[in-house]
Amino acid sequence: xxxxxxxxxxxxxxxSVVLMQLQRGLLGLPGVLDAGVVMATPANRDLxxxxxxxxxxxxxxxxxxLIVVKAESDASADDAIGKVDELLARRKSSTVSQDFRxxxxxxxxxxxxxxNWVLISVPGRYxxxxxxxxLELNKHVFLYSDNVSLEDEIALKKAARDKGLLVxxxxxxxxxxxxxxxxxxxxxxxxxxxxVGASGTGTQAVTAxxxxxxxxxxxxxxxxxxxxxxxxxxxxxxxxxDALARxxxxxxxxLISKPPSPDVATNLISAAQGTxxxxxxxxxGYPPPARKIGNLQFAISLSEAAEIAVNSNWExxxxxxxxxxxxxxxGLFSGGTLAYxxxxxxxxxxxxxYSNAPIxxxxxxxxxxHSKAHTIIDxxxxxxxxxxxxxxxxxDLRIRRMKQEAADPEVGMIxxxxxxxxxxxxxxxxxxxxxxKEIRDSRLEIEFVAMVIGTDDDPQNLQSQVSQLQDAGxxxxxxxxxxxxxxxxxxxxxxxxxxxxxxxDQLKQPLAAINVGLESFYDSLISQGAQAVHVEWxxxxxxxxxMAALLARMKSKS
Amino acid sequence: MNIDEANTTAVxxxxxxxxxxxxxxxARDVIPGMKVNLFLHAGPPIEWARMSGPLKGAIIGAMLFExxxxxxxxxxxxxxxxxxxxxxxxxxxAVGPMAGVTSASMKVYxxxxxxxxxxxxxxxxxxxxxxxxxxxxxxxxxxxxxxxxDVLGVALADALAASNGIDMRALMxxxxxxxxxxxxxxxAGSLLYLRLIAPLIAKTMKDNAAMAEVLQFxxxxxxxxxxxxxAACKAMTDAAHGVEGSTIVTTMARNGTDFGIRVSGLGERQxxxxxxxxxxxxxxxxxxxxxxxxxxxxxxxxxxxxxGGFAMATAPAIVTFVGGTPKxxxxxxxxxxxxxFAESKFFTMPSLDFRGTPTGIDLRKVVELGITxxxxxxxxxxxxxxxxVGAGLVRPPLGIFEQALLAYAEKxxx
Numbered sequence: 003x004x005x006x007x008x009x010x011x012x013x014x015x016x017x018s019v020v021l022m023q024l025q026r027g028l029l030g031l032p033g034v035l036d037a038g039v040v041m042a043t044p045a046n047r048d049l050x051x052x053x054x055x056x057x058x059x060x061x062x063x064x065x066x067x068l069i070v071v072k073a074e075s076d077a078s079a080d081d082a083i084g085k086v087d088e089l090l091a092r093r094k095s096s097t098v099s100q101d102f103r104x105x106x107x108x109x110x111x112x113x114x115x116x117x118n119w120v121l122i123s124v125p126g127r128y129x130x131x132x133x134x135x136x137l138e139l140n141k142h143v144f145l146y147s148d149n150v151s152l153e154d155e156i157a158l159k160k161a162a163r164d165k166g167l168l169v170x171x172x173x174x175x176x177x178x179x180x181x182x183x184x185x186x187x188x189x190x191x192x193x194x195x196x197x198v199g200a201s202g203t204g205t206q207a208v209t210a211x212x213x214x215x216x217x218x219x220x221x222x223x224x225x226x227x228x229x230x231x232x233x234x235x236x237x238x239x240x241x242x243x244d245a246l247a248r249x250x251x252x253x254x255x256x257l258i259s260k261p262p263s264p265d266v267a268t269n270l271i272s273a274a275q276g277t278x279x280x281x282x283x284x285x286x287g288y289p290p291p292a293r294k295i296g297n298l299q300f301a302i303s304l305s306e307a308a309e310i311a312v313n314s315n316w317e318x319x320x321x322x323x324x325x326x327x328x329x330x331x332x333g334l335f336s337g338g339t340l341a342y343x344x345x346x347x348x349x350x351x352x353x354x355x356y357s358n359a360p361i362x363x364x365x366x367x368x369x370x371x372h373s374k375a376h377t378i379i380d381x382x383x384x385x386x387x388x389x390x391x392x393x394x395x396x397x398d399l400r401i402r403r404m405k406q407e408a409a410d411p412e413v414g415m416i417x418x419x420x421x422x423x424x425x426x427x428x429x430x431x432x433x434x435x436x437x438x439k440e441i442r443d444s445r446l447e448i449e450f451v452a453m454v455i456g457t458d459d460d461p462q463n464l465q466s467q468v469s470q471l472q473d474a475g476x477x478x479x480x481x482x483x484x485x486x487x488x489x490x491x492x493x494x495x496x497x498x499x500x501x502x503x504x505x506x507d508q509l510k511q512p513l514a515a516i517n518v519g520l521e522s523f524y525d526s527l528i529s530q531g532a533q534a535v536h537v538e539w540x541x542x543x544x545x546x547x548x549m550a551a552l553l554a555r556m557k558s559k560s
Numbered sequence: 561m562n563i564d565e566a567n568t569t570a571v572x573x574x575x576x577x578x579x580x581x582x583x584x585x586x587a588r589d590v591i592p593g594m595k596v597n598l599f600l601h602a603g604p605p606i607e608w609a610r611m612s613g614p615l616k617g618a619i620i621g622a623m624l625f626e627x628x629x630x631x632x633x634x635x636x637x638x639x640x641x642x643x644x645x646x647x648x649x650x651x652x653x654a655v656g657p658m659a660g661v662t663s664a665s666m667k668v669y670x671x672x673x674x675x676x677x678x679x680x681x682x683x684x685x686x687x688x689x690x691x692x693x694x695x696x697x698x699x700x701x702x703x704x705x706x707x708x709x710d711v712l713g714v715a716l717a718d719a720l721a722a723s724n725g726i727d728m729r730a731l732m733x734x735x736x737x738x739x740x741x742x743x744x745x746x747x748a749g750s751l752l753y754l755r756l757i758a759p760l761i762a763k764t765m766k767d768n769a770a771m772a773e774v775l776q777f778x779x780x781x782x783x784x785x786x787x788x789x790x791a792a793c794k795a796m797t798d799a800a801h802g803v804e805g806s807t808i809v810t811t812m813a814r815n816g817t818d819f820g821i822r823v824s825g826l827g828e829r830q831x832x833x834x835x836x837x838x839x840x841x842x843x844x845x846x847x848x849x850x851x852x853x854x855x856x857x858x859x860x861x862x863x864x865x866x867x868g869g870f871a872m873a874t875a876p877a878i879v880t881f882v883g884g885t886p887k888x889x890x891x892x893x894x895x896x897x898x899x900x901f902a903e904s905k906f907f908t909m910p911s912l913d914f915r916g917t918p919t920g921i922d923l924r925k926v927v928e929l930g931i932t933x934x935x936x937x938x939x940x941x942x943x944x945x946x947x948x949v950g951a952g953l954v955r956p957p958l959g960i961f962e963q964a965l966l967a968y969a970e971k972x973x974x
Contacts, residue, residue, distance in 0.1 A: 101887075102894040105929050109898045544930040549962055553928050555974045556807075560563040 004035060004072055006057055007079040009086065011067040013545030015041070020090070021067075027089040033078025034071055042068040043125075064125065065545045103538040107135050110516045114535045118508045121184055121527075122171075123147055123519030124539055129172065130154035131542070131554075132518055137161050137169070142508070144184045145171030145226065146519070152233055155226070159237040166502035168241055174224035175202025178209065182513040182532045185224075185523060189530075193218015195311045196246035198239050200225045200259035204286070204304055208256055211308035220252040221245075221509055230262035236270050243270070245504040247277035254280045254314040256307050261287040264362070268353035274298055275351075275494040280314045282307050289361075291347040295487045296494070326449065326492055329414020332407040333378040334400050336393035340419045340453065340482055341380040347486030352376040352493055358383055373407060378417075394426045397433045404434075408441040408448055415449045417489065420471070422456025422464060429462060431470040438474045449492070450476040453485045561972065563924070566805035570824045571902040571920035574800035574808070574865065578674040579792035580725040584684070584717040588664040591652050591681050595664060597628060600649040602660025602858040603815025604831040608639050608646070612816030612853055617695025617944025618659030619646070624697055625705050626663050632697070650811055650822070651829065654681040655794045655858035657786060658693035658940055658948075659816070666705075667713030671728060671791040676799045682791035684708050684716075687781040688948070693857075695944035715774045719760035726756050728792035731785070732867065733906050736917070741875035743859055743868030744936040744951055746786045753785040754778050790858060793865035800824055800920070807968060808901060809921040812864050812933065812956060816856035816940070819956045823923055823964050826971060832960040839939045841952010842880060853942040855954045860935045866904045866919035869934035869953065870896040874909035874917075878936075886911075892934055893918065899925040899933065923968065926961045 016024075021039045028037035038055040040046035042062035050056040055070045062068045069086055073079035104110040111117065120136035122129055126149025133143045133150075137158065145158075150172035162169040170177050170184075176199065177184040181192045188206055190213035199205030199222060209219050223242035230236050239257070246252045257274060262285055274281040275296055282299050283290070284307040290300030299314075301307035331352060335341035338359060345357050349365070355376040356367040367377060370385050381393045381400055393400050400418065407413050420430050427433070438450055452471050456464045471478050479485040514533040517524040524536035543549035588594045599619050601611075608616070620635045623644065629635035638644055649660050656662050660683075668681045690696040692705060720726070731752050738748030758775055765771040778784045801810040806824035813820055819836040822828075836855035843849065862868035872879070873893035876886045890911065896918035897903070903916030921933055932955040939950040968974070 102891040104894070105898050105931060106925070109894070112897065113894075540930060542928050546962070549927050549965065552965060552969050552974060553924055555969075556563060556924055559561060559972075559974070 004074065005076050005079045006055070006070065006072045007076075007083055008057070008060055008068065008070040009083050010042070010060070010062045011069070012063070013065055013541070014067040015065065015540045015545070016067060016090075024069075024086065024089050028069075028071060028082050028085070031078070031082045031085060033074040034082050035074060036072040037082070038068070038070045040068055042066045065541060103536055105538050105540070107132065107139060107516065107518065107537060110518075110535045110537045111139050111141075114514055114516060114533060116511070116533070117514040117516045117535065118142055118511065119144060119179065119184070119513065119515040121146065121515055121517045121519070121523050123185075123517075123523060125541075126150050126172070128541055130158060132539075133158050133169065134161070136516075137165065137167055140165065140167065141516070142168045143170065144177055144224070144515075145169060145174055146185050146523070147171070148173040152228065155228060156234055156237075159229075159234060163237055163241060163501045166504050168223065168245075168504055169226075169238060170224040171226040173228070174226040176205045176222065177224040178219050178222040180221065180509060180511070180513050182527065182530050184515070184527075187222070188213070191218040192220070194220055194251060194253035195256060196220045196249065196252035196254070197222035197256045197258065198225065198242040198246065199223070200227055200230050200239060200262070201286070202227075204258045204260070204284075207304040208258055208308045208311075211305050212312055215308060215312040217308070217312040220249060227260065230259045230266050230270070232263040232266055236262070236266045239270055240273055241501065241504055243273050243277060244501075245506060245509065247279055248503065249506055249509065251510075252279070254282065254311050256282045256284070256311045258284050258304070258307065259286070261285060264349070265353050268350060271298065271350045272494055275490070282310045282314070289346060291350040291490075292483055292486060295347075296491050326414040330373075330410075330412050331376045331415045331417060331489060331493065332373050332410075332413055333417040334403055334407070335378065335380050335419050336382055336400065337419050337421050337455070338380045338382050340421075340455070341378050343482045344417070344486060345378045347482065348376070348378070348489060351490040358385065373410070379403070394421050397427060397430060401433065401437050404437055405441065408445060413448060415451060415489070415492065417451045417453075417485065420452055420454045420456075420467060422454070422460040422462045422467060424461065426462065429467075431467040435470050435474045438476060442475060450474075451479070451485060451489065452476050453479045453482055455480070561805040563805055563807055566803050566825060567808050567901045567920065567922060570800040570803040570806040570808040570810075573676065573803070574796050574920060575902070575905050576675050577729075577796040577799040579671045579680070579728040579795040580674050581669060581720065581728050581788050581792070582672045582725045583670040583720050584667050584713055585670055586664075587662055587666045587668045587681070590670055590679075591654055591662075591668065593647075593652050596626070597643065598645045598647060598664065599623070600647055600652055600654055600656070600660070600662040601815060602649060602656050602658065602856060603813040604818050604820030604833050605646070605648045605651075606815045606817055610817050612856065613942055613944040614695030614853055614856060614940045615659045615661070615816045617697055618661040618692050620944075621692045621695070621697025621701060621705075622661045622663040622666075625692075625702055626665055648813070648815075649858055650813060652681070653679055653794065653798065655790045655813075655861050656683050656693065657685070657783075657790065657859045658857040658938065659695055660858045661692065665709070667709050667717070669788045669791050671788065671795050672725070673795040673799055678795060678798050680791045680794035680798060682787040682794070684713060685781060685783050685787045687777070687783070690945065690947055694940050694947040696947060697945065711770055712774055712777060715761050715765050715771070716757065718764040719757055722764050723760050726753070726788075728788060729906055731756070732789060732792065733908070735785075736867065736871055736874050736907055737910055739875055739877050741868055741871040741878070741936060742789055743786075743862040744938070745782075745875050745878050746784075746789065747782040749789060750778070750782050750784040750786075753788070786859070790861050793861040793867070794858075796865045797861060802828065805972065807923040807965075809864060809923060809933075812860040812921075812935070813858045814855040814860065816853055819855060819960060821956065821960050821964060823968065826964065826967055830967065832963040832967070834957040834960045834963075837954050837957065839937050839952045839954035841937075841939055841950050843939070843950035844948070847941070847949035851941050851946075851949050853940040855935075855937060856940050857937065859937065860933075863933055863935050864921065866900070866917045867907055869936040870900070870919075871907065871909060871917045872934070872936070873911050876911070895931060896934060898929055899931050901925075923961055923964055926958070927965050930958060932956050932958050932961070
């Protein structure tokens with residue numbers, strides 16, 4: 003017959019390594035068949051239950067130390083439980099003469115003043131508090147802990163941004179700063195590729211592959227999985243992009259995320275355009291606008307992102323004229339697929355963008371007769387076709403709409419297609435050019451862009467159509483892809499970054515860090531040759547919530 | 561109210577206090593509220609019934625010394641009839657090691673804080689062996705007390721009267737550079753004291769034989785300076801008391817039964833107490849942990865002021881108390897930085913690159929981190945009169961800091 007006995011110690015926090023040693027010690031005792039020693043978090047309880055080590059009557063909180071022993075007899079089980087303190091003490095006596103381990107972040111900072119980074123892996127509900135303290139001490143934060151509330155994440159990241167500090171996380175698994183891996187990171191050579199990663203394993207896969215291909219990493223900055231959601235607005239990713247853009251050692255940037263919120267993606271892609279460096283983007287599950295636009299290349303897999311980055315000697319194109327940032331684009335298409343392809347390409351750059359033929363529902367232009375913000379209209383849509391000829395034959399509708407758009411003071415660019423060929427209007431340029439000239443007489447700043455589809459054998463004479471348009475000041479392209487690239491550059495927000503820059507010197511200094519939480523992260527820093535101090539962290543007021551709440555109130559008074 | 565600002569004020573007052581040993585005088589002449597039949601004792605206030613053996617013994621001894629009782633039996637029955645009063649030394653600006661019993665006719669050191677003007681007092685140190693402060697009251701003990709009062713005390717009084725006083729802060733700073741931590745080890749400080757006082761005694765004392773006795777007594781006793789050091793610490797911590805909103809601990813004291821603390825921003829007589837722990841340490845041969853009395857004495861005023869156990873890093877000679885190696889001593893001091901508000905401007909430690917000692921225990925940090933102050937201490941035998949049985953380390957119960965925090969929250973409506 004087997005006996006299961008347990009012991010719950012409220013508010014006793016131990017590092018998992020200690021608990022594992024204790025568990026091994028218990029297993030070595032006579033008559034003990036199995037033992038589990040864990041902090042009683044739901045996950046750990048499940049683990050015990052899976053091993054038949056969690057009798058249903060056991061109640062314990064996540065902060066409690068739970069010791070369960072399965073033994074051959076009552077006596078063996080009691081004996082084992084009775085040895086717990088002795089086993090815990092045995093470890094202590096062997097560590098009496100080790101270096102002092104601070105208990106608070108402020109003491110750790112005094113011990114290692116050159117530390118610019120604080121790694122935090124304490125239980126989630128305490129993590130924000132520790133992170134706040136780190137920011138107050140002007141340290142960058144690598145926040146491995148999960149279960150940090152969204153409000154806390156936003157507040158922490160805003161506070162950090164104001165001080166030019168990074169909060170990587172919460173739930174950030176990987177970063178490589180100046181050659182030293184934080185959290186879970188692969189050992190990769192140093193090099194010229196910078197990574198901004200909202201996905202921990204994604205960053206690992208890309209950095210490892212870059213290494214395999216012979217490339218190297220300057221810095222890989224993690225952001226945490228929620229950074230690219232609307233609520234957070236990619237605060238960390240923007241800071242990281244900006245830092246890598248300014249970092250001389252970084253020649254290429256890779257940006258990786260699980261599907262971002264569309265508005266966030268748009269802003270981030272614009273920021274990536276503004277870096278002036280080649281940027282490889284892989285937003286898993288997000289439709290890329292093109293393979294390559296200006297300084298951006300869109301990858302279709304993690305490994306391909308690495309490959310592009312390593313072979314990134316592509317030529318950079320940049321808009322020569324001043325960008326038209328504060329105006330809107332109106333695209334007036336006769337060809338439905340051309341409209342659709344253009345929308346697909348531009349949705350990554352222009353936000354908000356609407357269409358009567360949207361790709362996703364929120365892009366739907368409710369009233370096709372009135373554009374708003376950036377708009378792509380398919381004039382060949384059934385809605386417009388009642389009692390009318392197709393716009394490839396009859397330019398009347400498009401001319402009227404062109405005038406309507408030009409009357410809108412917010413419009414800065416009008417895009418249209420000209421589709422030549424059999425059956426089409428015989429001189430579309432000839433009808434459109436006078437209207438364009440008329441518009442430009444009163445509003446010279448409105449730019450016209452056309453994509454002309456046709457061949458030199460077509461009845462309309464491709465060359466003459468293009469020349470007529472060009473003579474009227476229209477920028478002409480032969481493919482939607484080229485037009486999209488051009489437009490995205492013209493609208494590219496070379497907006498100045500409004501936040502305090504991350505101090506690059508801090509990224510370039512030999513990494514020194516303070517570790518709060520998982521001891522293995524400290525061990526890994528040391529084994530990589532970084533300077534580090536481990537904080538012997540415990541929940542505030544030893545888990546006494548009344549006292550902890552009181553102390554928190556007092557903090558607001560100091 | 562800003563807590564950090566209040567604490568800055570309190571800790572600065574503590575550090576900038578300038579304790580000068582000015583005089584030796586008779587207790588009833590100098591200690592406020594001192595009177596015949598009043599017996600001051602170490603630690604928080606306590607009634608007779610709850611007093612431990614050493615404290616009861618010391619009170620009986622002091623009554624015999626004062627001549628108010630002729631025997632132990634008479635003394636005990638007087639106490640039980642309520643004919644004598646007890647009070648905490650701390651309520652009178654005084655401190656005393658171990659039992660700390662101080663009575664009206666005893667000679668006491670007078671320390672004046674030249675910066676803020678407050679005064680503090682401490683009795684004279686009796687040396688080792690059978691002594692009143694450990695509850696002994698045999699004829700031999702009383703005889704020595706009388707000699708101390710009539711010969712030693714007078715010699716010290718005359719000597720100090722012929723001087724401008726002794727700058728205790730300077731003496732303590734220097735002793736910390738000579739291997740003392742100022743609580744359990746006062747060897748260097750006592751010799752410095754002897755160096756300063758000897759010429760003054762030679763100048764004022766006529767009787768050479770008596771002078772030799774006096775100098776021998778001071779020189780033989782490596783704890784001679786402990787009492788003036790404690791009085792100096794008391795002058796410093798009293799200067800830090802009463803700062804509105806401050807969470808700095810201004811008193812830690814034990815009466816052999818209870819451990820008590822007071823806090824700067826809380827009441828003058830507002831003690832937070834819990835049963836004192838039994839110190840853990842090394843024992844003189846023939847004694848064991850079982851002989852130890854619960855923690856006793858006002859000497860934890862040294863830690864309150866930032867020396868003693870807090871300055872372990874500078875006292876490698878006594879590292880065996882804290883685990884055995886100089887690194888352990890270093891770690892002991894580093895741990896105390898966790899719970900203190902400042903680093904001393906005047907007490908520095910060569911082994912830590914002359915970093916200031918951890919100064920000003922912050923209630924908030926103690927409760928937040930669950931780290932209680934380390935106190936180096938002598939250990940008294942639990943029975944009256946046996947004396948010191950060892951020395952070691954003790955910490956106050958965490959609960960009294962939590963109590964104090966709750967009282968703070970109540971007072972300041974947090």
